[in-house]
Amino acid sequence: MTKPVTIGVAGGTGSGKTTVAQAILERVGRGQIAHLEQDAYYRDLGHLPVEERRRVNFDHPDLLETELLVEHIHELQAGRPVMVPEYDFTTDTRRLTRHLIEPRPVILVEGILILAEKSVRDLLDIKVFVDTDADLRFIRRLLRDTTERGRSLGSVVEQYLKTVRPMHLEFVEPSNRYADVIIPEGGQSGRAGYGDGAGT
Numbered sequence: 001m002t003k004p005v006t007i008g009v010a011g012g013t014g015s016g017k018t019t020v021a022q023a024i025l026e027r028v029g030r031g032q033i034a035h036l037e038q039d040a041y042y043r044d045l046g047h048l049p050v051e052e053r054r055r056v057n058f059d060h061p062d063l064l065e066t067e068l069l070v071e072h073i074h075e076l077q078a079g080r081p082v083m084v085p086e087y088d089f090t091t092d093t094r095r096l097t098r099h100l101i102e103p104r105p106v107i108l109v110e111g112i113l114i115l116a117e118k119s120v121r122d123l124l125d126i127k128v129f130v131d132t133d134a135d136l137r138f139i140r141r142l143l144r145d146t147t148e149r150g151r152s153l154g155s156v157v158e159q160y161l162k163t164v165r166p167m168h169l170e171f172v173e174p175s176n177r178y179a180d181v182i183i184p185e186g187g188q189s190g191r192a193g194y195g196d197g198a199g200t
Contacts, residue, residue: 014140038111
């Protein structure tokens with residue numbers, strides 16, 4: 001098996017990463033892509049009381065099991081299938097079930113912090129960063145978390161101010177310097193620029 005092409009799509013919360021990833025899936029063909037979402041690799045917090053889970057900083061890299069994501073990328077690149085965790089964002093715990101991802105000619109890795117993590121970044125052949133204004137990102141996150149994840153408006157705003165925004169400025173935004181391609185406005189503009197890919 002020829003080594004697959006590994007593409008990474010990063011960007012802030014609500015930036016449009018999933019929209020870009022779905023466009024890649026549609027154009028290349030879903031049957032040709034092994035799609036890994038970094039969100040699936042959040043650490044299980046089932047050992048913590050519910051109220052304590054709500055206070056955890058989910059936007060810090062330490063909350064992600066990056067070593068498992070790296071292992072799975074290596075396995076797919078070697079032509080071996082992987083069993084990917086499933087995360088429940090309404091309870092902040094991992095489900096007991098996992099799902100099978102088969103090796104494919106293209107590996108697509110999507111997530112907020114994939115370019116901030118050198119161990120992941122070094123495995124990517126093409127690095128994409130989706131760049132969207134903060135106000136749009138916040139509105140999209142607010143809508144998603146209140147409709148899909150059972151969060152209240154107040155809790156979303158509090159989390160955004162306490163952890164999401166500071167972590168974006170510390171980890172996510174600086175990682176765009178590693179991108180080969182920067183897509184503005186969540187891909188809605190139809191324009192893309194080239195990053196310098198420095199530090200890779």
